Amino acid sequence: MSAASPETGYNFAYLDEGTKRMIRRAILKAIAIPGYQVPFASREMPMPYGWGTGGVQVTAAILGRADVLKVIDQGSDDTTNAVSIRAFFARTADVAVTTRTREATVIQTRHRIPEAPLHEGQVLVYQVPIPEPLRFLEPRETETRQLHALAEYGLMHVKLYEDIARHGHIATTYAYPVEVAGRYVMDPSPTPKFDNPKMDDSPALQLFGAGREKRIYAVPPYTRVRSLDFEDHPFRVQRFDRPCALCGAEGVYLDEVLLDDAGERMFVCSDTDHCEERRAEGHVGEEAAHA
């Protein structure tokens, strides 16, 4: 049964076939029940909990020889953990890897959704630390499971409304809760709420893996994903009052980079692939123009 590679001594994509089947069955139920968290027997991976073990297990379970894998962390292909996970799959599954969003068939991400629109046939795999959107309002799993069963989400609305009363705004800026297909309230993983609209009606399949918390959930393509809000306080995303300093992109998520200890800073694309592609096309930002 084993297809252990002589180089690594481990099965294709590291996981044994029994574990893959278990994860695959969980993924299928997750897709059939959008936004519902399916418990799965998360395995101990050779990387720490919190480093993306859930995402890695989902990716390992779906990956095939024909896939092209992209891994990002904070929007970037070159952050250390993204490099590490990409290297793990290049070694254990020998799949093609890319930094190009449009070329990838499977994209594993932590904290961002790429700026370039995703297309049909792509799978976006999110690394999730705390999958339960109600966890910080109710720490008990037995309680939150009941709340989901009853579709009782009043608690969440109360929390958001208390923000408004206190700050004049909903003070949740990332991991902003969404309602999926009109039923389950779901944690979108700690992406900035800027990315929430990209989840709605996406042509790509979105899979979420939480290793430590042992949950898998999914949003099928072309599924309504609504960020929770109120009529008098509609959902709004962050807006940056300047374009990317390197490629001049507007309407994208920016990283703030400190340049010196006098408060000098610049804002650049968080999605490094998007930025590079734009610059290759000849787009020039303020800083790049001066350089």
Place this chain on the structure above:
Amino acid sequence: MYVAVKGGEAAIANAHRLLARTRRGDVDVPELAVAQIREQMALLVDRVMTEGSLHDPDLAALALKQSRGDLIEAVFLVRAYRTTLPRFGASEPVETGAMTLHRRISATYKDLPGGQVLGPTFDYTHRLIDFALAAEGEAPVAAESEPLPDAAHAPRVTDLLGNDGLIEPSAPDDGTPPGDLTREPLDFPADRALRLQALARGDEGFVLALGYSTQRGYGRTHPFVGEIRVGSVAVEFVPEELGFPVPLGEVALTECQMVNQFHGSAEVPPQFTRGYGLAFGQSERKAMAMALVDRALRAEELGEPVGAPAQDQEFVLAHCDALQATGFVEHLKLPHYVDFQAELELVRRLRAEHAARRAAPETEMKEAAE
């Protein structure tokens, strides 16, 4: 000038090389052999095996060497390795009553069949640094080993109490195989077998603190150490094709049976109840703490009020695993700048609005808050 950060790959490779060198330390000092760790850091090896859920002293010793002595990192290496091992089946339950004893003490009886056997213990040592050990090459003192009791004549204290009906009977074996924490997602409420698995794998420090808290009144259980026994037991396996048990070898274990008070209920006459702890090797502190927490977690089943942390199975089971805890705590050092940027933007906006409100006349306040 800002340069797009490239070079994560090179940075990681460099870090790995540095780690390898740092791990080795001063090359003028002889390298530790795995066997030295196994033999001379045996209690550490036992702890790695216990929390790693794998009985393999050589592997645990190697993991300690590789991890520079970082205990949790060593447990991690062992667990990650364990996950990849094929499973041929489950052994027969080990018979701790037939243990070859190295140590056996009871706090509930002055003397008992089989006797009290102190064995190798720190219990009555004076904790004075022994500078003679620093001189190395010490000649081991030939110890007069205590006569080991014949296992057949050292019955478990709980069995002696059980003969008189003074302690609750163990739940009868109904043949249902126990669940496996490492193969199925944990579901609450978890049964006792799963709770014991979690506690056995749990971080010794965390379980110890919880056990301690029950002694200080957070879920008091009136414990007595019925017995602690340390020794080795035979592991047997029944191959499908043979249909009878064949011995696989021996494992060293520490078992603690805690005897706890219970006042009885309308149906049950007053009798003692059990708290159970089991760990690989000589791991008394762990086995004792585990037994205390096991008993505390049975509060609901025994009709006792539940409120203390050690009685709350969701709290205990969700937080006792050192790998899960360390992973999630330490993951905070991964980059979070995207989310931090989102928070920065909000805080700056709120501050701007706050400043505007203070500057603006009363009538404009509401508008500013929008």
Place this chain on the structure above:
Amino acid sequence: MARGSMLARGFADPVHDAQGVFRAVMDALARPGTIRPLVPVLAPPAPLTAELAAVALALADSDAALWLDAALARSQAVTDFLRFHTGARITEDPAEAAFALISDAAACPDFGAFAQGTPAYPDRSATLVLAVSDLSDRAGWRLDGPGIRGSARLAASPLPSDVLDRLARNHAGFPQGIDLIFAAAGRLAALPRSTRVATGD
């Protein structure tokens, strides 16, 4: 292994064949109404079709029991084949099955006989794999719901005459319910419980 040598072969490449079948099922379930190719690589004993066998071998094992319809359960060759290649328990109680293999789709038992999940755990529910002879995405029912851009069409036959009512009831029970995979020669489509199914006219 002596017994195995008398059986029809399993996947020639267990790792990658299983992955291919899973991805076809995953894509079909994620996009209800779309038809996915499934290259038949198995030659199981009749009346088990290559596609039913492929789904079973890819997804069933000792942790996921199989239920077989009467036509399949009758055949010792079929049960031997499935037991040997999946290691799955074959149960006579449809409510215990993770996957139900149904070769005579027109005689499919009532969906209610299979595990529906609970309100707290709707995932603890069955997936039905039905062998059909015709499968088309250009005619038939009108589908909408998650995974569907606007609306989609799907026709599968043969199926029970009251299948539309059954599908409607199944969807009405969301999030509980069962999920269906329709497998024809060389291709498959799926209908998760989240899909609303209406007549095409």
